[in-house]
Amino acid sequence: MTEQKNGKGSPEGERQGGCVMPAVSFTSFILSLNTTALFHLGDIPHPETGRKVFDLELARHAIDTLAMLEEKTKGNLDSEEQELVSRVVYELKMRFIKAKGGA
DSSP, rough: OOOOTSSSSSSSSSSETEEEEEEHHHHHHHHHHHHHHHHHTSBBBBBOOOOOOOOHHHHHHHHHHHHHHHHHHTTOOOHHHHHHHHHHHHHHHHHHHHHHHHH
C-alpha cells in the first residue's frame, strides 16, 4: 500500500491491476456504497455482462449501512460530507421505494 507521511495512503489513489483505485476517504467510501446500492437496484449494469442486477435485499443492506453511518457520524463531518451522506441516503431510499413498488 502506498503511504503518505501522515500514514493515510496516497491522495491520488493507487494502481491496482488495470485501474487506479481512488484514495481512501469518507467521500470515496460513501460513493462506493452508493454505487453498490445502485447496482443492486438495477440502475448500473454489470460491467462484464451488461445485464442489470436486481436484488432488493442487497440494495437495502447497502442503504441501511449508509443510514447507520449517517447516524453514527452526526456532528463529526464537515458540511460537504454531511450533505453528501444525507443526499445519498435520501436519494437511495426514494429509488428503493420506487423499485419495491415495481417488484
